[in-house]
Amino acid sequence: MRFITALTLASALLLSGAGLAGAQEKLLSERGDVAIDEEMKVDMFRPEKDSDLIPRDFQKQPPLIPHTVKGYNITQNFNKCMDCHSKERAEETGATLVAKSHYLDREANKLKNISPRRYFCMQCHVPQFDAKPLVENTYKPARREE
Amino acid sequence: MMRLDKYMPAWLKRIGLTSALLLFVAGIVFWGGFNWALEWTNREAFCISCHEMEENVFREYQNTIHYTNRTGVRATCPDCHVPKEWVPKIIRKIQASNEVFHKVLGTISTPEKFNAKRSQLSQNEWRRMKANDSQECRNCHNYDYMDYTEQGKRAAKQHPEAFVAGKTCIDCHKGIAHQLPAIDQHIGVQNEGAVVMSHGEEDEAEKPPAEGEGQN
Numbered sequence: 001m002r003f004i005t006a007l008t009l010a011s012a013l014l015l016s017g018a019g020l021a022g023a024q025e026k027l028l029s030e031r032g033d034v035a036i037d038e039e040m041k042v043d044m045f046r047p048e049k050d051s052d053l054i055p056r057d058f059q060k061q062p063p064l065i066p067h068t069v070k071g072y073n074i075t076q077n078f079n080k081c082m083d084c085h086s087k088e089r090a091e092e093t094g095a096t097l098v099a100k101s102h103y104l105d106r107e108a109n110k111l112k113n114i115s116p117r118r119y120f121c122m123q124c125h126v127p128q129f130d131a132k133p134l135v136e137n138t139y140k141p142a143r144r145e146e
Numbered sequence: 147m148m149r150l151d152k153y154m155p156a157w158l159k160r161i162g163l164t165s166a167l168l169l170f171v172a173g174i175v176f177w178g179g180f181n182w183a184l185e186w187t188n189r190e191a192f193c194i195s196c197h198e199m200e201e202n203v204f205r206e207y208q209n210t211i212h213y214t215n216r217t218g219v220r221a222t223c224p225d226c227h228v229p230k231e232w233v234p235k236i237i238r239k240i241q242a243s244n245e246v247f248h249k250v251l252g253t254i255s256t257p258e259k260f261n262a263k264r265s266q267l268s269q270n271e272w273r274r275m276k277a278n279d280s281q282e283c284r285n286c287h288n289y290d291y292m293d294y295t296e297q298g299k300r301a302a303k304q305h306p307e308a309f310v311a312g313k314t315c316i317d318c319h320k321g322i323a324h325q326l327p328a329i330d331q332h333i334g335v336q337n338e339g340a341v342v343m344s345h346g347e348e349d350e351a352e353k354p355p356a357e358g359e360g361q362n
Binding site for chain 1: 209210211298299300303304321322325326327328329331332333334335336337343345
């Protein structure tokens with residue numbers, strides 16, 4: 001019994017020690033050392049140049065946009081992406097066709113045309129910038145189902 | 147001393163040399179003044195002194211590359227919307243008197259009214275630019291001097307094809323400086339029945355719709 005008490009005490013001491021050591025180490029947010037009322041230096045990121053198709057990192061990943069989309073508006077009136085990627089235009093423009101899954105409603109019923117829930121392309125498909133990842137990414141995709 | 151009269155035509159003798167000189171100077175002043183007034187209306191500040199332009203098209207244009215960019219070279223309203231050549235410029239300026247008339251009528255005096263007319267207004271401008279082979283674009287963007295190696299992949303591929311097909315800038319580059327009206331893109335009930343945007347095809351109706359669907 002006495003042994004257990006001693007062990008608890010020892011571990012408590014150890015833990016608080018670790019806590020103290022942690023407190024001495026300065027914690028930095030992504031904002032760094034800059035006070036909230038100061039302006040911090042902002043990295044300027046540039047969109048990547050047009051490239052070939054970017055391979056997917058995992059199954060069913062929405063393909064990334066391999067070109068700049070500067071000035072591309074998606075409004076109620078006009079969807080700039082669909083100016084090339086729609087079924088009607090893709091052949092002429094050489095753009096990737098909108099996938100079949102985009103013709104399904106939420107109950108998986110096939111629609112005659114692109115589902116309104118897929119209208120905002122850049123909710124899932126994103127363009128690439130030359131920004132470096134803030135933290136290392138150790139993600140590995142699950143094995144492909146056979 | 148040689149008599150000047152001998153060389154003067156009859157009409158000049160009739161009005162006298164002084165009057166002729168005065169008329170000549172008056173002509174210069176009048177012509178200069180006319181040109182000055184014409185150019186005075188060819189300024190961005192003049193265009194947006196009218197709230198119809200300031201509240202709608204000018205605000206939209208502020209988000210585009212022709213308003214702000216890396217090097218600060220700008221294309222202001224008249225650079226795109228008023229021809230530089232004298233005769234087309236005068237024709238456009240005379241047509242613009244109709245716009246003054248509608249300003250007085252208040253045809254597009256609110257953003258709602260403007261948007262209701264947007265389709266018609268943009269089609270007028272597309273038609274004009276198509277008819278003059280996008281002359282205002284080409285004042286700066288001359289395709290003889292385009293370096294395709296400096297262009298993006300898609301632009302470098304499509305520009306030569308389009309030029310060979312006899313297309314003009316506005317055929318593809320619509321809505322680059324202002325918002326587009328509702329366009330029927332054949333992607334669903336949204337905007338069904340709205341204007342179909344041509345991409346410079348000879349006849350939109352004859353073009354068969356593309357077949358096939360993507361994977362996944």
